[in-house]
Amino acid sequence: MSSLPVEQISGIYHRKVGDIVVTAISDGYIDGNLDLLRNVDVDQARRVLVDAFRPVRRVSINAFLVRTKGGSVLIDTGTGGSMGATNGWIARNLLAAGVDAKDVGAVLLTHMHPDHSAGLTDTSTGRPKFPNAELVMHEAEPRYWLDDAALARAPNDGARSMFEHSRAQIAPYKGRTRLFSGGEVFPGIVAMPIPGHTPGHTGYLISSDGQQLLIWGDVVHVPEIQVALPDTGTNFDVDFEVARMSRKRVLDQVASDRLLVAGMHLHYPGFYHVARQGEGYVLHAEAWQHAL
Numbered sequence: 387m388s389s390l391p392v393e394q395i396s397g398i399y400h401r402k403v404g405d406i407v408v409t410a411i412s413d414g415y416i417d418g419n420l421d422l423l424r425n426v427d428v429d430q431a432r433r434v435l436v437d438a439f440r441p442v443r444r445v446s447i448n449a450f451l452v453r454t455k456g457g458s459v460l461i462d463t464g465t466g467g468s469m470g471a472t473n474g475w476i477a478r479n480l481l482a483a484g485v486d487a488k489d490v491g492a493v494l495l496t497h498m499h500p501d502h503s504a505g506l507t508d509t510s511t512g513r514p515k516f517p518n519a520e521l522v523m524h525e526a527e528p529r530y531w532l533d534d535a536a537l538a539r540a541p542n543d544g545a546r547s548m549f550e551h552s553r554a555q556i557a558p559y560k561g562r563t564r565l566f567s568g569g570e571v572f573p574g575i576v577a578m579p580i581p582g583h584t585p586g587h588t589g590y591l592i593s594s595d596g597q598q599l600l601i602w603g604d605v606v607h608v609p610e611i612q613v614a615l616p617d618t619g620t621n622f623d624v625d626f627e628v629a630r631m632s633r634k635r636v637l638d639q640v641a642s643d644r645l646l647v648a649g650m651h652l653h654y655p656g657f658y659h660v661a662r663q664g665e666g667y668v669l670h671a672e673a674w675q676h677a678l
């Protein structure tokens with residue numbers, strides 16, 4: 387008898403949007419408790435998880451490779467292995483998807499938190515992991531994370547380390563960083579600022595041949611809870627109130643427009659529709675498809 391399996395196959399999943407191929411690339415996940423949540427009754431939040439058959443709070447970490455006629459674009463880069471043993475798999479899974487890091491023409495960031503930007507650079511050598519990529523993000527993002535006054539206001543070591551982390555990660559891309567305030571940032575990819583979680587937090591709307599997908603970044607971190615109870619935010623929201631309004635606006639929009647969404651913290655592979663339910667919303671995972 388052959389030995390029993392101990393690992394999954396690589397976390398890559400392709401979804402066509404018109405002529406564009408979007409590949410969800412799993413960086414892994416982080417398990418934890420509900421201490422990160424704010425503005426929610428913790429017993430109610432726990433009940434939502436129990437009802438969804440989730441024994442723990444699991445946060446998937448996804449990045450998305452977008453292949454267009456213009457080249458290969460990676461949206462976010464995962465943790466780079468900086469947040470425990472259950473994540474940091476972007477590089478491995480990118481190779482499994484048939485893409486060498488040196489062939490990535492642009493890295494688009496939703497924002498500069500370490501579970502999104504810490505895969506940019508090997509901090510032990512200071513070398514960029516995407517040697518030929520342009521780094522593209524909203525102008526408000528580096529303005530905040532490079533601001534020494536904002537760093538001085540950080541309430542604790544954890545918050546301070548986010549500044550240090552993000553500064554080290556983008557440093558090797560100096561000279562090939564492009565900042566935007568909105569609009570089309572790559573052929574077929576339109577930036578949709580969703581501020582609050584961070585000042586320059588941005589979703590990306592992929593459009594081709596009449597089809598659309600919104601990659602919404604961190605609109606939610608614990609999907610079951612924050613979709614059902616959208617007033618729920620997290621300790622990591624730089625501006626809690628703006629993040630709360632942004633989350634409610636985006637949920638309302640994608641439910642009204644029946645727009646397909648993908649998220650960095652939606653359970654892998656992360657393609658969902660959002661429908662109204664009660665006072666909040668509910669996620670419906672898109673059915674898996676064996677071929678494009």
Ligand SMILES: [Zn+2]
Nearest residue numbers: 499501604650
């Ligand atoms: Zn995140």
